[in-house]
Amino acid sequence: MDVFIEPIGKLINEFSKLPGVGKKTAQRYAYRIVSMTDGEVQTFAEAVLDAKRRVRFCKVCGNFTVAGEELCAICRTRDKSTICVVKEPRDVVALEKLHTYTGVYHVLHGVIDPMNGVTPNKIAIKELLARVQEGGVKEVIMATNPDVEGEATAMYIANLLKPLGIVVTRLAHGIPIGSELEYTDEVTLERALVERKAL
């Protein structure tokens, strides 16, 4: 006999599909659902379905937008002369939390990674080129992650954009604020040394 009754077993299985959720955590989540009121569970399930039903990608930048709004709120209202290029929508969230960036974004939905079959045409590079070629763009900030694929993607795109006379910049790499030199990894430390700045 199974240790879980069927509807709970199924729910545990579904929760296990979420990132970083193992059987034990999924079990805790399932029990919480069962102990919620009917109304609370209804609201929960509706939010899940609604997020899938009502979330679209912005036709310009590729970030999330609400169904019915072709352009996201950022593309509708912000300075279009600066485009910040990121890998995923979650990177937009990280930058937006600063409340200091006033430009727009371009979400690539991936980075170039030939080992895993992600060639440049599989991510939104040509859409970025089209935006730039429409004119009015002064600077493109490459904000892909500082890993091998992120760096390669940034270089690849920079090489495409520079001939168009666009200023292409990259987020600074270096020692994180508040950390200690002693515990900074060698690659970061070397990068910080090479890219040292005049005081």
Place this chain on the structure above:
Amino acid sequence: MDVFIEPIGKLINEFSKLPGVGKKTAQRYAYRIVSMTDGEVQTFAEAVLDAKRRVRFCKVCGNFTVAGEELCAICRTRDKSTICVVKEPRDVVALEKLHTYTGVYHVLHGVIDPMNGVTPNKIAIKELLARVQEGGVKEVIMATNPDVEGEATAMYIANLLKPLGIVVTRLAHGIPIGSELEYTDEVTLERALVERKAL
């Protein structure tokens, strides 16, 4: 402007209601939902609703059972002369995973905790007494947690059952197998010393 569009913000809020889930984790879950196929999201939401709709409590032991089955599979098929008393359905799961216990359970749905307003009549103690008074029960194993409330509840129930001529036992406390004496907390170590057994 909010960093999340409304349907995603709502879903993050719902996921945050699950135990141990903060904003950051809820955000990861929400993004996973959005990146699932329509069918996968439908299955996920259905499992949530279904768990709430189809899960009932067994009329005898108080553990989970499927709607339509008054008695849970354990109460229907197992040896009723031994009842193992636990705090919550999750404790049944922990014991069932051993595959060695052949008796039935009684889920209290809480433990006596007067400081938080949980008096003996608020948990399923009278239901346990009724089961025992029906006859045929030889042993009641108290398997509440080894904390203050769990111990007090075990003692309280034992005092009610002993006059009925029932053998009342308690799960053994002591040094966990595989752990080291040096790192065992003092309370556990003292308990292990007091309850030492002849070899």
